[in-house]
Amino acid sequence: MASRNLPPRIIKETQRLLSEPAPGISASPSEENMRYFNVMILGPTQSPYEGGVFKLELFLPEEYPMAPPKVRFLTKIYHPNIDKLGRICLDILKDKWSPALQIRTVLLSIQALLSAPNPDDPLSDNIAKHWKTNEAEAVETAKEWTRLYASGA
Amino acid sequence: MDSEDDMHDAHDVESLDDDFYSGDTPMGSEDGDAEYDFVDNESEDSEDVTSHRQQQSYTILSVSDIRQRQEEDIHRVSTVLSISRVAACVLLRHYKWSVSRVHDEWFADEENVRKVVGLLEKPVEMPNARELPCGICFESYSSNEMTAAACGHPFCSACWRGYVGTAISDGPGCLMLRCPDPSCGVAVGEDMIRMLASDEDKQKYSRYLLRSYIEDNRKTKWCPAPGCEFAVEFVMGSSSYDVTCNCSYSFCWNCTEEAHRPVDCATVAKWILKNCAESENMNWILANSKPCPKCKRPIEKNQGCMHITCTPPCKFEFCWLCLGAWSEHGERTGGFYACNRYEAAKQEGAYDESERRREMAKNSLERYTHYYERWATNQSSRQKALADLHSMQNEKLEKLSDRQSQPESQLKFIIEAWLQIVECRRVLKWTYAYGYYLLENEYAKRQFFEYLQGEAEAGLERLHQCAEKELQVYLEAEAPTKDFNYFRTKLAGLTSVTRNYFENLVRALETGLRDVGPSGNQANANKNTSPKSLLGGKGGKSGKAKVIGTSSRSGDEAWTMATIGLASTAPTRTRGRQTCARCANSTGRFGLCCLLLCD
Numbered sequence: 001m002a003s004r005n006l007p008p009r010i011i012k013e014t015q016r017l018l019s020e021p022a023p024g025i026s027a028s029p030s031e032e033n034m035r036y037f038n039v040m041i042l043g044p045t046q047s048p049y050e051g052g053v054f055k056l057e058l059f060l061p062e063e064y065p066m067a068p069p070k071v072r073f074l075t076k077i078y079h080p081n082i083d084k085l086g087r088i089c090l091d092i093l094k095d096k097w098s099p100a101l102q103i104r105t106v107l108l109s110i111q112a113l114l115s116a117p118n119p120d121d122p123l124s125d126n127i128a129k130h131w132k133t134n135e136a137e138a139v140e141t142a143k144e145w146t147r148l149y150a151s152g153a
Numbered sequence: 154m155d156s157e158d159d160m161h162d163a164h165d166v167e168s169l170d171d172d173f174y175s176g177d178t179p180m181g182s183e184d185g186d187a188e189y190d191f192v193d194n195e196s197e198d199s200e201d202v203t204s205h206r207q208q209q210s211y212t213i214l215s216v217s218d219i220r221q222r223q224e225e226d227i228h229r230v231s232t233v234l235s236i237s238r239v240a241a242c243v244l245l246r247h248y249k250w251s252v253s254r255v256h257d258e259w260f261a262d263e264e265n266v267r268k269v270v271g272l273l274e275k276p277v278e279m280p281n282a283r284e285l286p287c288g289i290c291f292e293s294y295s296s297n298e299m300t301a302a303a304c305g306h307p308f309c310s311a312c313w314r315g316y317v318g319t320a321i322s323d324g325p326g327c328l329m330l331r332c333p334d335p336s337c338g339v340a341v342g343e344d345m346i347r348m349l350a351s352d353e354d355k356q357k358y359s360r361y362l363l364r365s366y367i368e369d370n371r372k373t374k375w376c377p378a379p380g381c382e383f384a385v386e387f388v389m390g391s392s393s394y395d396v397t398c399n400c401s402y403s404f405c406w407n408c409t410e411e412a413h414r415p416v417d418c419a420t421v422a423k424w425i426l427k428n429c430a431e432s433e434n435m436n437w438i439l440a441n442s443k444p445c446p447k448c449k450r451p452i453e454k455n456q457g458c459m460h461i462t463c464t465p466p467c468k469f470e471f472c473w474l475c476l477g478a479w480s481e482h483g484e485r486t487g488g489f490y491a492c493n494r495y496e497a498a499k500q501e502g503a504y505d506e507s508e509r510r511r512e513m514a515k516n517s518l519e520r521y522t523h524y525y526e527r528w529a530t531n532q533s534s535r536q537k538a539l540a541d542l543h544s545m546q547n548e549k550l551e552k553l554s555d556r557q558s559q560p561e562s563q564l565k566f567i568i569e570a571w572l573q574i575v576e577c578r579r580v581l582k583w584t585y586a587y588g589y590y591l592l593e594n595e596y597a598k599r600q601f602f603e604y605l606q607g608e609a610e611a612g613l614e615r616l617h618q619c620a621e622k623e624l625q626v627y628l629e630a631e632a633p634t635k636d637f638n639y640f641r642t643k644l645a646g647l648t649s650v651t652r653n654y655f656e657n658l659v660r661a662l663e664t665g666l667r668d669v670g671p672s673g674n675q676a677n678a679n680k681n682t683s684p685k686s687l688l689g690g691k692g693g694k695s696g697k698a699k700v701i702g703t704s705s706r707s708g709d710e711a712w713t714m715a716t717i718g719l720a721s722t723a724p725t726r727t728r729g730r731q732t733c734a735r736c737a738n739s740t741g742r743f744g745l746c747c748l749l750l751c752d
Contacts, residue, residue, distance in 0.1 A: 007290070008290065008291070008292065009289070009290045009291050009292075012291045013291075063319070065289055065290075066315050066316065066318075066319040067319070092335070095326075096335075098333045098334070098335045099289045099312065099315070099316055099333050100288040100289055100306075100308075100333045100334050100335055101335055105335075
């Protein structure tokens with residue numbers, strides 16, 4: 001098994017993620033590589049992503065937890081802080097990372113980002129512009145994309 | 154959002170009063186002391202700059218000087234604020250090593266400063282339990298295996314070491330390290346680093362700390378010379394930005410390019426950009442090539458006939474003149490080698506546009522090349538002179554002293570001559586960048602400039618020649634030479650004359666050549682030297698001298714000879730050497746020799 005050389009912290013985190021999952025979030029390690037997680041996040045209620053199921057991938061690099069995990073959306077999503085490759089603009093995934101954070105806190109932060117898009121710190125300029133000039137229309141597009149790409153569970 | 158930005162914004166609002174005192178706008182205080190804003194405020198134009206060469210407006214700091222100053226600042230803050238040395242260091246680093254700013258902020262709102270910087274008033278003890286879980290590896294340890302910053306958040310020593318090590322290898326950001334607990338912002342200071350980091354990392358950390366003292370402070374900069382470890386502290390309000398480091402490298406404190414007085418930073422930046430810009434390549438291609446009519450790749454015709462065959466894979470055959478297919482050429486077009494289609498079309502004006510563009514590109518390229526070549530030649534000449542100066546100082550002077558039985562103290566004039574040559578080459582080099590940007594239509598200024606530059610250059614060539622070639626004789630002499638004293642007078646004289654010429658040139662450029670006016674007001678160019686008496690030489694008129702002479706007689710719209718007190722004894726600059734009328738010595742470009750030295 002690939003878990004032989006796994007640091008105890010990762011094993012503990014994985015066990016807790018599986019036994020006490022956070023609401024609306026599931027994360028399970030891949031069978032081939034215990035550092036690679038298949039993640040699903042439910043679109044938060046009262047957000048344009050409500051009703052959608054979003055797939056992500058999460059990878060724990062060798063330096064983890066001193067370095068942040070690498071996370072990416074696999075499901076297409078219309079969001080000012082997520083680009084078309086699914087990369088996420090989130091401070092704790094970059095310079096604000098702290099080894100005291102965990103997979104769980106990262107995924108909760110991503111879920112919160114879905115509830116509160118931040119067009120002032122955009123990753124995708126076009127979407128952010130759309131968000132700032134016509135929020136209602138941008139929200140409609142986000143809902144549309146959720147229906148189109150995130151509904152087939 | 155970055156918490157530090159928040160802090161800055163907050164600070165700016167609160168420090169309105171301070172800024173008001175210092176007479177600066179609150180906008181300007183974003184990242185430094187208001188009092189240092191002089192660098193930004195002082196404009197590039199050198200209108201008010203006068204010659205202050207002697208007055209040193211800067212201090213060179215060695216690594217140990219820097220450490221000492223840093224230590225003193227830390228000690229001062231620590232004493233005045235009654236806080237630990239480590240806390241003082243964190244505070245100073247946060248406020249960019251400005252002691253006064255730390256004092257101001259602290260006494261204005263200590264609580265807020267503590268929050269922003271991450272300094273607790275009282276340290277919090279670690280939770281009192283026999284076993285504690287580490288927040289990073291999730292293992293439990295007995296409390297004596299755990300370490301915490303002032304906030305008491307416990308982590309095991311192994312995780313702390315990993316945390317500190319990662320931060321240090323990530324770069325200077327480690328100077329602002331905080332407790333790993335994401336909800337806590339307490340600073341992790343140098344004391345923790347000393348306890349937890351490897352020896353190598355400790356050294357790295359202390360280097361970052363030293364660098365930060367220079368790099369975050371707007372009054373200090375590192376000397377940009379490769380491998381040089383000195384820093385320079387600049388005194389605000391000084392008129393000249395030129396500084397010379399102890400490593401002997403001279404640079405402009407404002408733009409950190411090599412020293413470029415009297416040319417301003419903007420011109421230098423433009424020139425340097427131009428020298429490396431692709432645009433010159435494009436110009437060359439435009440001027441010297443035509444695109445293949447089929448594949449559009451540029452082709453340079455460097456020889457041969459008009460029948461061009463493009464290189465594979467295109468292989469298109471065409472006529473260089475009309476760019477038409479070669480297959481259409483023959484009897485009909487006036488023979489293979491006389492394309493009358495081109496001649497006819499040219500007469501109709503069909504090629505004018507592209508021809509003119511090519512011509513213009515060619516001219517502008519030639520103009521640039523003219524200035525660039527002279528700039529580059531003076532640069533390499535200066536490097537050579539610098540090497541000569543060093544070899545003179547290190548070996549030749551001793552030899553010369555030996556051969557000529559002169560004490561070395563009596564040979565200082567040679568070193569002075571070489572120092573003057575090195576400095577003049579530098580100035581001369583930059584005047585070519587200046588000349589390139591001097592507008593073509595500022596006719597009078599251009600003439601005045603070229604005259605001053607020409608005089609300075611000729612003087613320098615003569616001095617350089619004397620120091621390089623004529624000295625050789627005395628170096629190789631077997632026994633003391635009688636006319637060594639003559640040589641001394643000559644070289645010292647040339648040094649001083651050349652210095653005067655260059656001072657005039659520098660002064661004229663620094664005042665933007667404003668002494669040139671249609672009414673012919675008295676220029677200051679003749680205050681130091683008296684060109685009239687020095688330059689009353691004879692000799693043929695040619696080249697620029699002729700142009701100048703003409704303008705002195707005909708143009709009252711332009712600068713006239715009278716403005717610099719030369720009138721009819723116009724300077725005569727020729728490219729060749731001349732003979733002094735009185736002593737029959739060969740004199741180089743002017744008839745100077747006699748008046749200076751033969752009397």
